[in-house]
Amino acid sequence: MGFLLLQLLAFTFIPLDPAHSQQCSGGATPLILQFADVGADQRIPAHRRVPGSLDPLYDLVQSYLDMVQQNPLPTELLKDALNDPPSASTSQILEYQAGYLVCASIAVIYFVAMPLIGLSICCCRRHRRCGGRVKAYRRSLLCQRNFLMISLLLTTLVILAGVICAFAANQKVKEEMEPGARDALNTLQALRHHVSGIPRGVQLAVEQFAVPKEQILRDLNNVSWNVGSTIHLVLKGPVYSAMNAMKSRVQDLQNSLHHLQILKKTVQGLTQYQDELESTLKYQKQNIISLLEDPRCTYCASALSTAQGLELGADYHKLPPVERVLKNLQGLPKANFSEMIHQASHSFNSFPERIAAKMADIVQDLKKDMEKATEKVQDIADSFPIAGHTRPIYNALVKAENISRPYFKEVKHYERYRWIAGVVACTVVLLIVICNILGLSFGTYGLTVREDPSDYESRGEAGAKMLITGVCFSFLFSWLLILLVLVTFLVGGNVQTLVCEHWASQEIYKFIDTPGNLPPSMNITQRLGLKKSLNITTAYQQCKNGAGLWEVLQLEDSYSLSDHLSVTKYTAEFQKRLEDFHISFEDIVLLNADGKQDLDTFKKSGVDQIDYASFQAEIRNPIVRTSVEGVALDLERLSKVQSDRSLAAQLADESQKLHEIQNATIDIMKELVANLKESVYFLLTMAPNLQTQINDMETKIRFVENTLPVDVHKILRQELACFVRKEVGYISLYLNWLRHVLTGDVASCQPLSTALDNGRVILCERIVDPWNAFWFSLGCCTFFLIPSIIFAIKTTKHLRPIRHRLISTGSEETYPFHIPRVTSLKL
Template sequence: PRGSPAAQVVQYELGYVVCAAVALLFTVAVPVAGMCFCYCRSRRRCGGRLRAHRRSLGCRRRCLLTCLSFTSLVILVSVSCAFVTSQRVKGQMEPGLRAVPSTLRTLRQHLANVPQGVQMVVDKFEVPRKQINSDLGGLSRSVGLSIHAQLQAMTYAALADLQDRARDLQTSLHHLQIVHRTARALAAARAELEPALRERRRRVVALLDDPRCTSCASVLGRAQSLELGADYSKVPSVEKVLKALVGLPRSDFAEMIRQGNGTFNSIPELAVERMARVIQDLRGDLARTAEKVQTIADGFPLPDYTRPASEALLKAEERSQPYLREAQRFERYRWIAGTALCSIILLILACNVTGMALGAYGLSKREDPSDYECRGEAGAKLLLVGVGLAFLFSWLLVLLVFATFLVGGNIQTLVCRNWVNQEIYK
């Protein structure tokens, strides 16, 4: 669980509190140390005595010269960075301050153009509406053509198969009619033939049964069993089938298939005819939607919202002028103060470099390293001047660094970071 807001603030500002404590300690300790050094120096207890020349003395001088040179180089780089940073801040602040009124005026112009922008959005709605109307004009025929294209192969195959089946059916019907007529003719012929055959059989039997016929006994049985072998009444009747197909001979299958083919080919026109009402309703809905959008745009109280905002921006623009002038003035003071402090550091650096140069030159020119020489004395005094200036102004520099760190760190954390990740708008 998260802590209380106060605990979060304390945790966030803890680093700044530590820096403030260090800066305060440095601000108090450095002047005190400087005063102690001056007191000891006035009592001639902190350097200033001429030491006897030893080998270790030369080594100590070279070590101190190296350390002081490195420190001077670091100070030079730091001062250069400070100068560049101050100049860049000035270059960013001045255009930014001058751009505030123009930015506010631009915002007012944008607010004034909001109604035109809304009307432009409404007008842009006409573009898709016209495109939709244009697409609806060919939609029904496109649907019909799509249906025709998807069913074309299957329908043509079915019609061709139906035509073959109709031809086979006509042929089968013709054959059935022939069979029916033949069966009836054969049955009628058998009915006519059967009485004559019985009469002939009776006469043959009477003739063979005559006692005078001596060799007729062997064929008498065959004559008695003589009858018609074909019974056409047992042939299956196709009369029911013919009755079921009674209207088939008058049917024109070719014409029916041709009509079906024509109906299928007229699907696009049928789709246009059947979808005309739907297309008309859709166009009416689009027109009503456009009217509704225009009504909403006309009824939206834009002036009630834009007028107060424009007035507030105008007041902000008028009231910001004194603050902007003050900000420019403070920015000028900041730049002057930063330049002055950097110049002091440069003065300290110049004292250190000049002191080291005079000291090294004096040591190189005197014959006895233990002798007292004016150039060496001047170099030592310049080094002491640099030390004194460092004690006098270093605490101011520390306070300036802390103030810059405090303000810049909070702005970067609370404003800039939230601005980048869009959290500031929430």
Template sequence: MQAAGLLLTWVLLRPASTQQCHPSSPGSILRFTDTHAEIRVPALHRVPSSLDPLYSLVRHYLDLIQQNPLPTELLRAALNDPSSVQTSQVVQYELGYIICAAVSLLFTVTVPVAGLCFCYCRSQQRCGGRLRAHRRSLGCRRRCLLICLSITSLIILTSAICALVTNQRVKEQMEPGLGAVPDTLRTLRQHIANVPQGVQMVVDQFEVPRQQIISDLAGVSRSVGLSIHAQLKAMTYAALADLKDRAGDLQTSLHHLQILDKTVRVLTAARAELEPVLREQRQRVVALLDDPRCTSCASILGRAQSLELGADYSKVPSVEKVLKTLAGLPRSDFAEMIRQGNGTFNSIPELAVERMAQVIQELREEMTKMSEKVQSIADGFPLPDYTWHVSEALLKAENRSQPFLREVERFEWYRWIMGMALCSIILLITACNVVGMALGTYGLSKREDPSDYECRGEAGAKFLMVGVGLGFLFSWLLILLVFATFLVGGNIQTLVCRNWVNQEIYKFIDTPGNLPPSMNLTRQLNLRRDSNLSTTYRECKSGAGLWEVLQLEKSYNLDEHLKTPKYTANFQKRLGDFTTHLGDVRLLRSEGRQDLETFARSGVDEVDYGRFQEEMKIPVVQTSLPGLARSLEGLQKMQRNGTVAGRLATEAQALWQMQNSTVQTQEALVVKLGESIRFLSQLAPHLQERVKTTLATTASVEAQLPLQAQQILRQEIGCFTRKELRYFAQYLHWVGHTLREDVASCQPLATALDNGRVILCDRIADPWNAFWFSLGCCTFFLIPNIIFAIRLTKHFRPIRNRLISTGSEETCPFHIPRVTALKL
């Protein structure tokens, strides 16, 4: 019992602050409808291709051709005062391209002139034609020429295929790439124009946390009441149970005391009545047993002489004083008192609903006001007044770009047709080489005599000469197309793409004075005065909002507009100021307390219950009446004297009657007395402590219950407030993220710039440069191809003269006919 009291005291003294808020359930995470910008600028990326090694090789080649950095001074002069541009500056920067132009010009002039000279020489039969003599080394030379021509043909074929593929890829990428420019500009304008609608859609999503909070408000009061009841019920129920036990002790103790007093009185009176009867019975039995006629009666004479009374309850302590003190108790109805206390405590949840109804209604009204405050995010959003500069600049760029793009598309069509035609000619030259080598080699294998004419060998030689003729005829067109595309594509790569990747172009644009006033992008796009294109690009790339990069007359700080206290201050204050009393429970009224105090000082614990127990150990009669009666009955059977035998039977019957009528009744009273003594003796040592503990516990619970209930109320309201503030924080965080990352993000501007680089450099310039590089490889390998084809042609035609000797074959100026031996 003492341990239970200590446990209850610990429960009472435990601070409510140690209680923790309930963990957030999955439902506490709000789910917002996806609200994205209706107009998007999809990000483009470089697509891995099997031609990437070729693209990389071309870029390294162009880096060798053009090693100069971005010509800042030259570009500044060209943009601000084109007439001041000096030729020497252009030559110095384009020196690598000029050298390539000189090589191309030399090739353009030299190869056709060489072709004309070769044609003239062939017409005079001074070059080409047939070999004049057969030597042993001709087979080795022929094989070397075949291998060299095969290698050059394979290189030309591979380069031609690459040229065809890249030429087609340029065409495939050019049309969507050019179309993406106005589409992207138009998309940017639409994105900016749709920002207000997007912001309003984001603000309208406040309905999600508002409905969730209103739903939580509907159940918060009962939840608070149930939490108070759940956390305090152990303490309250323990106090009520303890009080019920003390009331039971009072009732039971009073009952047993009354039984004790009454039983002692009855036993005392019964002893007084039994004493003369027992003395008279003893005298008769002793006289009978002492009669000489009684046979064998001396054996039980001693037992009969000791027949006398035992326990004397007149000697036990009196409990009349205790009963007098407890007279009239209990004056209060403990059962009704406990029922009322239990009912009052169990009504706390309903009481909480009633007491919190007013503040719940005020919080609902506050949610309506909060919706109006959140609407101010959309109403105060500054973009519509400051984005018209950007929209105007984008519209102007869109209108100016379309004619230029149409011209580029038209010239690209011509380039593609010329590229396909020249690639077809190169494939035709390669086909002539392959057919010529195949026919010539086959003809040589079928010819027995080198001087014999073989039509297939001659046809192979002619195919080779057709390829040579086509090479001489179209080489100048090939080199012109190569140089034109090389000059355009190379400068795009080295002047634009290379400096676009390392952002040197942005630095050039940002440097004051580099661009003319009409091309001031900071002013045209209405960017911040302390900003530039590089800074704006980086900010937009990292997810800044449009309002953060524009030149606003008044600073607009979204973070200030999205601070939770700005919207939740009143909501939080109303909950913080709310207070009420929910734990006023009366467990023990004053009359009940007086009853228990009277019970404690009544002296129940001062009675010597040990004296009762000692007296109860003494039997009512010292000698067992049933035993003595059975002994007399046994002696009766042994008597020869009928008179003695009859008297023995009579005395035995009298003893049985005394036992059954008087002694057994007293023994039953002694048993009943023992039950009361046992209860009271067990209660007495702890009575003072139990009553004292019960009174102290009850008083402590009555005092602590309101305080504990108030602490739990504050804690539950605090947990509820934090939970609802998390809803606000989730929403405002989502608003900031959505506005910055999607609806009002300036990231599409950075994405558009990146897309422009991907389209121009990765998807158009790379295959464009790979095209002229592959076509140039074909063109320059035509020179060794022509040489090897001309040299190989002689080996496919019959040799003019042949000399046979026993030692070796030598060249002779005349032909010795073949002699055939005849058999006789």
């Protein structure tokens, strides 16, 4: 389906806007449809002559015939012969055939002269007045003998080459004649089958509309879901981003409220524990310092300096209050954000199902439009005007087939006789060649053994006899050879120059087209039903260029294939229905009024205005400036080294009280400080970006809520436009394929021109070319028999041994020897 590759259509896209522009769903996938080869059984294969080794010979023969026949097509002579045969004068025929008459005259002279000359030589030789043998050898005879032998050898080789070409051409004619006749008959039958099968072929081509129809119906079954899925896919980015932003801000609200509450409770606990710790540490510090300053206390100096640090390091009363912020956030969130987000997500995610439900009716209407398009396509076959106008062509083909069938049957019979005659003629020439070669071989061998008189005599006589035998064959059969050459030359040459050349140049078509050249009963244009504005030549050229039969036949009503294959004729309703289709959606609410109020309250609550730096500063300060646990360990160690038991007991008691303070108060305060630090860190991280994040969230939600209906409409229009282009593309592919099938296959008139070209190829290139190569090769052999006879007769004398003794003083050629008497060969 090479034609389909030229008709592939890619999906295009309509830009939505800079933010949402995208390609049609399906990307750039090419549209491909596979159609049945409906015209396979109606095609006429074009014949071509296969190039071969005889092509140079064919060109040589063509050049020779161009010199023989230089006259143009004899239009006046043919006109007279066809319209009024007696009026065709002999002088006109002779004038046109002047070149052939010259060649025929030469052949007649050859035909008469060769037997007479052969008879004369025979009589002359019988009375011993010519021929014979060399009486005596001379030095000059050496060059003469060599010249004659070389000339005879070259002439023989030329004749051998000619007879080989004649054998090959004769066999080529035999190989092409019967297949050519069969191919010619098959071409007529195929052409008749093509003409008669046009209605069925058109119907089969029209029925192939089922291929795009089924594809379009499959697409219609999925179009609503695909449109909804595309809308969901394109818009889910901004919608999900807005919903995620809202989820994050709601989570921030809940977390902030939670951490602010922790912050309030933690600060309250810390201040309470701070007040208790402050009084306890103050009392314990005084007692410990008094014990350590007691003179009885040994090794107490270092512990005294550490005990001086038993006082508060952080003042949690300085932490800023958060009650105002908590009061602002009290009762939040009032809106049910979880349900709100769930409803918005469900509404957006149900787009494919909702669009499929809304498009159900239009999909059914579009399927009905496809049924109407099927009826319109069927109208192409019903209104196709060819079937009723091909009857003249069909009748002419039937008549031509019936007339030619008996002749084609006789071709094999007569071709066998022609081939036998050609083989016999070539065999005779080959026998002459063999005689010449054997004569030269024996003669040459005899000259090399002249020292042996007996061998010299026998070989020389044998060579001379073989040459004379070849001469006898030449005289006996040359007149038959020239007769065969003349007959085949006149037939093949005239077919080539009168028919083939003018057939190839379309001169024959122009002759037929010229008014008055053919009898009224042979008005081919009228018989074939061609348009009045056309003739055979223009119709042939249009058919060769791929025109349809309806473009060359004379139809009652004008028929425009372009109008019947217009895409809009079958897709106008389909496109208009989709262009007029609209879908209305209720607005998707991502954030309702309560939710907006909650987030606005959160934004204005002041959570981002709390002095978190003060929190961080106090959190970094230690609860007690020195380590209570360290002082307790120092006191416990000192109690063990004191000599005064009372002092030691007091130190141990103070150490125990410090351990109790560490476990009961300080460790609890550390946990509270850790909780405070975690909440402060969260709020400190969240608060600086709170305003920006809430504003961004509101912008996204507002953008989605405002633009979502518009974007849905744009994407819907884009997807439907893409769908229309895709489905129209399928129909366009089919109509283009149908146009190609009708004009180039099913209802094409190209098979008519192909049949005419096949006839010329079969007759001229496959049969006439080797036919002419045969007579040309055989004619060359026949005419080269003349120098062959002359050189053979003259060479014979040099091959026969002499009878007399010759005396010489130096030359090898005249060395004295005796040869017994040998009876001379008589013709």
